[in-house]
Amino acid sequence: MITRVLFFFLANFNHIKQKTLTGTDRPSRTHLGQWLKQKNQVCKEFSEAIDKDFWTASKQFWQTIQQLRRYEMSLKLFIKLSRDNIYKEKRIAINTMDKDAVLIHILKLKGVSTLLGGDLPVRVINENKYISPLAAEGEVIEENLPTVDQAIRTALTGENKIVTVIGPEGSGKTTALEKLVVDWAKGEHLQNFEYVFHFRFQDLNAHEDVLSIATLIQRCHHYFPPKAMPLVVQKPEDVLFVFDGLNDYKHSLDPAVYTLCSDPDQAVSVPCLLASLLHGSLLNEATFVVATRPTAYLKFLSGSQVKVLGFLKSQRNSYVNSFFTDAPAANKALMHMERTLGFYDFCTSPRFCWTVCSVYKPLTDSGGKLPETLSQLFVDILVHLIQMLSLSQADSRELVLALGRMASHCSTGQHLSCTKAQMYSFGFQPFLTSADTFLRREGELESDTCVFSFHSQLMQEFMLALSFFLDKSIYTGAEKMLEKHKDSTKFLDLFLSGLSEPTQRRPLENLLGEFNCDQIKDFKQWFKSSSEEALQGYNTDSHYRCFHLLHQAQSESLVKEIIIPSARIGISYGNLSLQDCVAWNYVVACLGGTDWLNLLTASFLSTGAVSHLASALNRGLTRELDLSHSHLGDEKFKILCAGLRDCKLQKLHLVTCNLTEASCEDLVSALTSDTSQLCLLEMAFNEIGDQGFEKLCGALHSPHCKLEKLQLDTCELTEASMEVFSAALCSGQSQLKEVDMKRNIMDDSGVEALCKALQHPLCKLQSLNLSMCELTGACCSHLSGALMSEYCSLSELDLSVNELGQEGALLLCQALRRPGCILEKLGVEMTRLTDACLEDLCTAVRASKTLKRLELRNNSLTDASVPALVQVMQDSHRMQEMK
Ligand SMILES: Nc1ncnc2c1ncn2[C@@H]1O[C@H](COP(=O)(O)OP(=O)(O)OP(=O)(O)O)[C@@H](O)[C@H]1O
Structure with missing residues (x-):
């Protein structure tokens, strides 16, 4: 015992010695030498006493201890004096703040790390x-976002005296x-400031007396020497x-x-001091950084704003990698997080990332299954927290119900926090000492002014949903509950849906006892009837909500029960967000695919949404996909093509998708995959150009390519690619029957190249649209030759809005008259035809054995031609339409 006490004091001595040698409180070498000598003497005396006899030793021991104490106290005093000297020296020498002291002050551990708090x-x-x-200043731009640190520093270099984060x-x-x-205290940044003072509004709330700015600073920063205060006041621009x-x-x-104050020595209330500082009447030249969640206070703050966006995907990547030391485990966790949660906004919260990683870590270490949905994640979190407390089942249920009452109170009254008295009224009193496990606490637990709040809105909503299933007396029905909280919750129905499924709620039931079966039944009834109504309607948002609930429930049988054949699913699902895509993807996968998927009005699909879409296509049975006007772009199209390579898609509409030559290669690999079933491809209004089109033509040589209809309206094509196209049409593999090439600058030479294919025995083309292709009569000799060829299978030809003129018309008429020409439909609107070609035209129509439709509008034909044309229509039993 005696020896233990002695060791304790010696250890204490050593600790002090260590401090004096390495810390900031450094005494002089002489003093340290004296102290060591005295300590050795004390130890010697002590061991001699022990050697004599125990009782003397005991007496000697107490003397020794007293001596040791005296030395210790004198040493501490010395340290204090020497520290004050250092401050004085520093002040005199460089007139600056002791940055080491600032570092010690800010890096002092306050509070504890918790699963929910971070x-x-x-x-x-x-x-x-x-x-x-990452941060954004003003409008959010997707690329080159600054980090929060950069953004604050940049804002501080400007004219603004207040930067709000x-x-x-x-x-x-x-x-x-x-x-x-x-960073400032380490001398790394913002060295233009001599004095930096860090405050928390939470602490400032506690000051109820009147005081001057100097006293406030001193009170919150004890290390700041009072004598330096005048410097702060004299040069506020340094603060x-x-x-x-x-x-x-x-x-x-x-x-x-x-009444704002301007006198630094004036004592006023803390709220008045703060208002005076932030409104510029006190220390007018000082600079402020103020951090806040979005709040009504913002209207009182001028200056610039830095919006914290949090962790986007690449920061999450770095975060997860630094959390997990093992790279494969980090990768697995990250992939899982991105797949199951990465589409929710709250994943940008570092605190949420901490919670997710903390849940994943033990599961990955033990080879456990990671949560698939948000509801499952929160079930895992709560199970973990309750298990930590080792409570009985009844107590655990009571605790959860108390938290549920708190959640209901916060949600209905939009209260951010609850007082201790309120917590007692919720039945939380027996669990007060465990409050930090679940809640954020402000103030000492023993104090009556202590307040509690949920760390996140998500946890609050989860507790609300859970308590619905535990206690029937709280809410009479799901519909009423959702109605009551509709303005203050976002995920309540999702959590209800997740918790209503047996496999998902089981881990909680094991801890809390069974859920109330009437409440489960009530929720299911509400879900069924509300989704039936939603899915019969045309409101796509209601459709998506229903898919989200199904996704949370993770039950294939429920999907099949809810999505009945009369549901109008698939109605113009445009503007799909990433979340919507994930939910939709899940539903499609459960249903085994739908026949068609129309995203016609989609104006923006994010990269993540496209990859989910690709995987839905890959696994599903979708036959038609319309992404027109989605401004997809090459990069996202590449992702989509991964899904196109092995799918059941037959029709793909990509009008105005911002695609270029770069996309054509991916398209070729999709078209030529051995499972490809694509027979219609609409590429209108994409700048694929000749080079892109030539690549696309490569697919036509493949026996796997099933393309029959190709729409290339306004694709920046010219005659340069027509030889390659022509060769593809003659390859024997091409199944192309309809090609629309309108509004491309084809020129007559382009048509000449195409005509080689038209008269080739292996070319299967039946319909060709060349309107608005800048053609002249010169191309008509080639066309006429092709049309007369015995191998030509063309039955529809549109040459409208080209300068064919008289000469061109006559050449076409020649072809029409020939028995081998099988043309059924000819479009020559706005091709500069005049009455002069009327006779040939009428003869040709009469002679043709196949022509049924003729488009002649907007030519220079006068009234004089009308009787002859009417007569032709009357004489011909084949002609069905002449415009
Ligand atoms: N830059 C970061 N790098 C790593 N982890 C971080 C980072 N920022 C925050 N975290 C983690 O997230 C938790 C919450 O962060 P912090 O308290 O800074 O958020 P906040 O925006 O101030 O939240 P609140 O508005 O709730 O006060 C931290 O406790 C920490 O675990």
Whole structure:
């Protein structure tokens, strides 16, 4: 015992010695030498006493201890004096703040890391786990976003004296602000400021007395020497105030509420001090960084704003990789997270990423199954938290119900936090000491002013959903509950749907006891009737919501029960967000595919949405896909093609999809895959050009390519690619029957090349549209030759809006008269025909054995030609239409 006590003191001595040698509190070498000598003497005396006899030793021991204590105290005093000297020296020498002290102050561990609350910002910074979230200034631009740190620093170099950092819960504001101060204290950034003071609005709420700015600074930054205060006041332009958590502030920021002060020595209330600082009456030249969630206070803050976007995919990538030390495990976790959750906005929250990784880690280590949906994730989280408390089943259920009442209170009254008294009224009293496991706490647990809130809106909604199934007395029915919380919840119905399925709720039932079966039945009835109504209608948002609920439930049988044949699914599913795509993909996969998928009105499909679409096509039975006007672009089209290579698609509409030559290669690989069934391809209004088209022609040589109809309206084609096209048509493999090439600058030479194919025995082309292709009468001799060929299978030809003229018309008439010509439909609208060609035209129509439709509008034919044309129509039993 005696020896243990002695060791304790010796250890303490060593600790002090260590501090004096390495810390900032460094005494002089002489003093340290004296102290060591005295310590050795004490130890010697002590061991001698022990050697004599125990009782003397005991007496000697106490003397020794007293001596040791005296030395210790004197040493501590010395350290304090020497520290004050250092401050003084520093002040005199460089007139600046002690940055080491700032570092110690900011990096002091406050609070604990929890699964829902996140890893402590200090730990994130200390352990080099900081990954800078992205930010946006003004409008969000997708590329080259600055990091939050860069954005704040840039904003601080401008004229603005206030930079407001705005971001949702858990987006990394606190961590970014602490990093800002740490970087400054380490001398890395913002060295134009001599003084940086970090405050939390939450702490500022607690000051109820009147005080001057100097006293406030001193109170919150004990290390700041009072004598340096005049410098802060004299040169406010050297001062940066960092205020965190404006949304936690309990007072007004409205300048009209206060008599703003300008005298730094004047003692006023803290709210008045803060309003005076932020409205520029006090320390007018000082600079401020204020962080907040979106709040009504923002209207009182001038200056520039930095919007925290959080972690986008690449930051999540880095985060997960730094969380998991093992690269394959990190990769697995990341892929899973992106597939199952990456499409939700809240994944940009670093706090959410921490929670997800903390759930994934033990599961990946133990080879467990990772949660597939948001509901499953929250079931896993809650199971983990409850297990940590080792409560009985009854107590666990009580705890969850208390949290459910709290969630209901916060949601209905839009309360952000609850007082201790309120928590008691929810039945939380027995679980108060476990509050930190589930909730965010402000204030000491023992204090009556302590308040509690949920770490995230998601957890709040999950608890609300869970309590619905546990206690029938809380809500009479799902519909009423959803109605009651409709303005304050986003995921409530999703969680209800997830929890209503037996496999998903089982882990919770094992801990909390069975869910109330009446409540489950009630929810299912509501889901069935509301989705039946939604799916009969045309409101696509209601369709998507229904798919989301089905996705959360993860039950194939439920999908088949809800999506009955009369459901109008597939109606113009445009503007699909990534989430919608995932849910839709799930439903399609469960149904085994639908016959057609129309995304006609889609104006924007994100990359992720396209990859989900590709995988849906790949696994499904969809026969027709319309992505027209989706401005897809080559990059996303490449992703889509992965799904096109092995699918049942027969018709693909890609009008105005911003595709270029680059997409044609991918398209070729889809068209030539041995399972390809694509027979219609619409590519109108894409700048694929000759080079792209030549690549596409390569597919026509493949025996796997089933293409029969090709639409190339306005695709920037010229005569340059027509030889290659012609060769493809004659290859014997091409199944092409209809080609629309209108509005391409083909010229007569292009038609000449095409005509070689038209008279080839292996060419199967039956319909050709060459309107608006800048043709003249010169191409008609080739066309006429082709039409008269015994191998020509063309039955429809549109040459409208070309300068064919008299000469061209006569050549075409020659062909029509020949018995071998099988043309049924001829379009020569606006081709400069005159009355002079009337006689030949009428003869040709009469002689033709096949012609049924003739388009003559907008030519220079006068009234004089009308009787002859009417007569032709009357004489011919084949002619069906002449315009
Ligand atoms: N840059 C970062 N790098 C790594 N982890 C981070 C980062 N930022 C935040 N985190 C993690 O997310 C948690 C929450 O972050 P933080 O408290 O900074 O968010 P916040 O925006 O201030 O949230 P709130 O609005 O709820 O106060 C941190 O505790 C930490 O675990």
